[in-house]
Amino acid sequence: MEKIKKLIEEINLRKPKNYEEMKIEQISEELHNIMKFEQNILKKINIFEKEYEDSDLIKYLKIICKNTIERETILIQEIYLKKIDSQYLNSK
Numbered sequence: 001m002e003k004i005k006k007l008i009e010e011i012n013l014r015k016p017k018n019y020e021e022m023k024i025e026q027i028s029e030e031l032h033n034i035m036k037f038e039q040n041i042l043k044k045i046n047i048f049e050k051e052y053e054d055s056d057l058i059k060y061l062k063i064i065c066k067n068t069i070e071r072e073t074i075l076i077q078e079i080y081l082k083k084i085d086s087q088y089l090n091s092k
Contacts, residue, residue, distance in 0.1 A: 001052070001055075001057060003048065004048055004052070004055075004057050004058065004061055005057075007041065007044055007045075007048075007061060008060070008061055008064060010041075011041060011061075011064050011065055011068050012064065012068070014037065014068060014072070016071075016072050016075055016076075017030065019075065019076055019079040019080075020079055022079075024080065024083050024084065024087065027076060027079060027080045027083065028080065030076055031073070031076050031077070031080065034069060034072050034073055034076065035073075037069070038065070038069045041065050041069075042065070045058065045061055045062060045065065048061070
């Protein structure tokens with residue numbers, strides 16, 4: 001169970017960056033990073049599911065993962081699209 005708690009900490013420690021100040025290329029890279037982060041976390045969760053069947057802590061872990069990743073992904077997408085609009089579409 002200690003491993004699960006550490007993974008919860010890892011997820012909670014991930015804080016969004018200031019995407020507004022980044023260039024489009026950097027934001028794109030951040031989007032890739034959050035997807036990789038999600039994949040790694042989900043792999044670990046799958047391992048924990050096999051070890052600790054039907055644990056409430058694992059359910060909680062899944063909720064935290066989903067909410068954290070979703071919130072950051074939406075933020076990145078929003079800023080990314082805004083920057084594309086302002087830099088590429090409005091320049092024509």
